[in-house]
Amino acid sequence: MVEANVDSVMETLAAMEDPKARAVNEKHGDDHGVNLSKLRAVAKELKKNDELAVKLWNTGDTAARLVAILIMRPRSYDAQHLDAMLREARVPKVHGWLVNYIVKKSKHAESLRLDWMNETLSYIGIENEDLRPRAIDIGNRLGVLKDYPTPPNCTSPFAPTWITEIVARRAGA
Incomplete structure (x- = not known):
């Protein structure tokens, strides 16, 4: 089970870094080397956790932001926060997941x-x-x-x- 703090999640993601996954992701404009199925498994173990999600988002790390999106609750964020997050999302996968998993499900x-x-x-x-x-x-x-x-x-x-x-x-x- 992944311990629910930023350092342990970052260590787990770093250990999952795979050059082959990075090469595939970079072809799509993404800058991480974590297999998305493994990344989803990390998020599943963490469960929904908005406090940790904000901390992971604030690292600026792409894999951490993807985990953050998966553990966020769409109703926990106001329109200004969602707008700011989208403007910070410079990587296609982060942008896409943020819109599809969080923004589309929010009241905003x-x-x-x-x-x-x-x-x-x-x-x-x-x-x-x-x-x-x-x-x-x-x-x-x-x-x-x-x-x-x-x-x-x-x-x-x-x-x-x-x-x-x-x-x-x-x-x-």
Whole structure:
């Protein structure tokens, strides 16, 4: 049985490091060498444990973050925490598992989906002149954050407004 503390979990994961698994994982953009079946077995022994999950996540180690995701309870995290975690998840497997195992099962799934889609759409429109008209059109059709109260001298998060404002600022700079 795996002892439930960060050091022992990290030691267990280090002992599972396999060059063949690392080579396969690196082909997919991941940076760990732990067989996923063995990693899942570690998480199963640990059971659900949000306190340990946060500590494992904070190591920044990919295998530790995957274990953390498997021992998290989706309802234990607010939207801001989930958003911050997703932005920290630079490895495809961590990103995918976080979205599929935690975010999708949380009560914040829909609001985060809208925020992330709106932000992505806005950046596509800002950064890609050829796609800008289409991004603005999609933003208008979706209407995400259209009625969001925006203080004076701030840019609205409504994609068409956001795109137009940032492009105009850059052109004037």
